[in-house]
Amino acid sequence: MINKVDLRDENSFYELGLLINEKFPKLFNLGDLLSSNLDYVFGYYDNEKLVGFIHINKLYENIDIVNIVVDKSYRRKGIATQLINHVIDYFDDVKSIMLEVNVNNENAINLYKVNKFEVINVRKKYYGNDDALIMRRDV
Ligand SMILES: CC(C)(COP(=O)(O)OP(=O)(O)OC[C@H]1O[C@@H](n2cnc3c(N)ncnc32)[C@H](O)[C@@H]1OP(=O)(O)O)[C@@H](O)C(=O)NCCC(=O)NCCS
Known part of the structure; x- marks a missing residue:
């Protein structure tokens, strides 16, 4: 089940975040994100437990995925895909969805390609020595 993350999930939110960085x-x-007009954080819950989230920025008709992560023991069950589709469906005016991903993060690149994102640019040395792929899906 997908819902907006709230402050009660703060500990799980940071634990999941540590899997990214x-x-x-x-x-x-999390408190700052929840009070911002630009940021939205949606969580995937197994019963009451937060097991994955997507953090996006929404500016007019474009969504930027800032972070997406799923607990290791819940991966390859379609949860990240559901989170991406949820944000697209949640708003009724989305025209495009974009993200930056480390060129070495094959798992995430696979996820995005399967979900119809295309590489539109490369940002050199965006992550220290690593390049970033800019990917976009038109909705
Ligand atoms: C990337 C990540 C969010 C994927 O979450 P997930 O819930 O496992 O993804 P899904 O189950 O929706 O995967 C959908 C498809 O993407 C591809 N995919 C996802 N993870 C993959 C992997 N580890 N290896 C190969 N393909 C993968 C597959 O095609 C998969 O479909 P399939 O399982 O039917 O083969 C998860 O691995 C993760 O949290 N990684 C660490 C954080 C991270 O790197 N986030 C992205 C940058 S912020």
């Missing part, structure tokens, strides 16, 4: 809790504050 060890500095995650320093980079993102």
Whole structure:
């Protein structure tokens, strides 16, 4: 079941975030995200437990995926795909959805390709020494 994440899920939110980046809790504050007009965080819940989330920015008709992550023991069950589709369906005016991904993150690149995202650009050395692929899906 997918719902907006709320502050009660703060601990699970940061634990999941650590799977993306060890500095995650320093980079993102859930309270700030929840009070912003630009940010939305949707979670996938197994009963009451937060097991994955997608954090997006929405500016007019474009969505940027800032982060998406699924608990290791819940992967390959279609949860990330459901989270992506949920944000597209949640708003009724979305025309495009974009993201940046590390060129070495094969799992995520596979996820996006299967979900009809296309590489539209490469940002050199965006992640330290690693390049970023800019991917977009038109809705
Ligand atoms: C990337 C990630 C979010 C995918 O979550 P998920 O819920 O397992 O993804 P889905 O089950 O929706 O996968 C859909 C399809 O994407 C592809 N895919 C996803 N993970 C894959 C993997 N590890 N290896 C190969 N293909 C993969 C597959 O085609 C998969 O379909 P299939 O399982 O029927 O073969 C998850 O691996 C994760 O949390 N990774 C760490 C965080 C991260 O790198 N996030 C992205 C950058 S912010």
